[in-house]
Amino acid sequence: MPHYRDPVHGFIEINEQEQKIVDSPPFQRLRNIRQLATTYLVYHGAEHTRFGHSLGVMHLVTRTFDSITKKIPCLFRDDPEENDAVVQWYRQILRLIALTHDLGHAPFSHASETLFPKGRGHEDYTRDIIEQTEIAGYISEIGAGLQKKLGEQYKITPELLWMIYGENPEKHILDDDYIMPDFMFLRSLMDGEMDCDKMDYLLRDSKFCGVSYGKYDLDRFISSLTVYKDPDENIMQLAIEKGGLQSFEEFVLARYFMFIQVYFHRTRRYFDHLLGECLKEILPGGKYPEDVGEYLKWDDVEVLHAMKNKKSPCTDRYLRRQTMTCVRETSAHADRKEDKIFNIVCRAIKSGLGTGAVWTDKVDKAAHKLQPVLWEPNDDSGREIRVVDKHSGRSINIMEESLILESIAKPIRIDRLYVKKEDAPRAGAIIKSTCGE
């Protein structure tokens, strides 16, 4: 069986049919899509790509699913033989979703997402790739093999994968092929507060940036994952065993610190913005092409090559790593008072230096979206994290158990003001006189 030696997870195994997907041009393109956009201009080790990340997520979703299904016999069906078949089916579905989930990413990942044609996002391109390129055939081949082994009802097609993981599952939930609550549960392993995507990128990004913020006890975390079932509400949710609470706290803190220190780094944010401006100049019509074949020609290498040929002031700034100076920023959880002061300072600087000499950036994100929810009734989102006592079966919301997580429930909101380096001393003087510091 082929395998990859991964810097984060060690050996990652893959079967020969999955290997065909990896060998395909759309997947090989991921070797030239940086995971962290322009972060390499801040943390020079951040050269890792979506290629390794996709393999890593596949590895982790397999580990997680295997751990849970081993822990909970007959999780999906009462009959052990039927359950076993369903487990094999779902396992392969998850591996394929994980392997293909980032295929549609634009060059430099999230940094260039404002340049998609109207109404499209990277998920739409992912869908097009799995349905329209050779990958569709490889997925169907894997599905046919499984049907032969387990039975006709266990089909896997690109459409099924999209039904489970795609952008709008609500469009499919009433389809005959959509299995509730199983498919919602499968989705949560790839898209939720404890999903395998986050599990991989935190460790990977931390390692390649050379920081410790993103580290957490992966083995303990996976071993603590379980399932909360409520047949009356038709719910099957990923949950944490009480004994593993600290590993989850560590995971959430890791994500929180990575957002503050890496993903929202002030210099990175500026270069992401500058990259976007450069792309507007080099892309035909200032947007990525709608046609998936044309879209797949674009990767980081192609973008940098086009920027070198363009030779504009904007592309020059990027290629020579010329930054703007951040002269003012709010705290990580700016409140109304800080917002007001920031806006006053902004107006003063724009008045003193000219509007065109200033760039402002606003980031906001909930580092996690844990809802302090209740036993019954809950807050309705279905996104709450439950802590399960494996002896009593009782479940409560994680926010009731964890003081640490309750204290970082506030969304991250940072406002920043940038000026050209040569204007920084004047800006500083304006800020001083405005704020009376």
Place this chain on the structure above:
Amino acid sequence: MTEAAQRPVLGVIRRLGSINGENPPCKKAVQKIVYLIEEAGEDLGYDYGIHFYGPYSAELDYELQDLNARGILGIDYTPYGHLLSAPEASGNIKLGKTAERILRSYGAESPSRLELLATALFVERGIRAKDKKGIIAGVKKIKGSKYSDEQIENAVLNLQQNGFFKLEQASE
């Protein structure tokens, strides 16, 4: 009032509170009422998906959190739900005629009933053959055995009477 303090959802929350004897509404009720308002034709700007507890808007949820973080909206985490308190001035926020009608018709319903109504409406919007049987099957697919056939039928009738849809003749 700042721009954030004029968000229509604050007006909805304030109205719901006054309809229910100044008791702050829970988040579930607000999520479902906003869904009904939007489906009745007044766009408050939130996209809805479906989750375990029926139609749900992550955007709305995040906005409520954000308003809370800004000190505009109060959220009281109680064993009975996340209770939302909008400032008194939110009572002056102008809502459209449709929103006012929906609030009058449904503002006093329980969160569980609102969940059923919203889920039934979601199903009706999503199924091809628009009949009672199909809606019942769809609600049961999403909610399992939480609601009886009779409860679902009652919700369907209510939604019809309030003009959300007309059903085809059922093929029994």
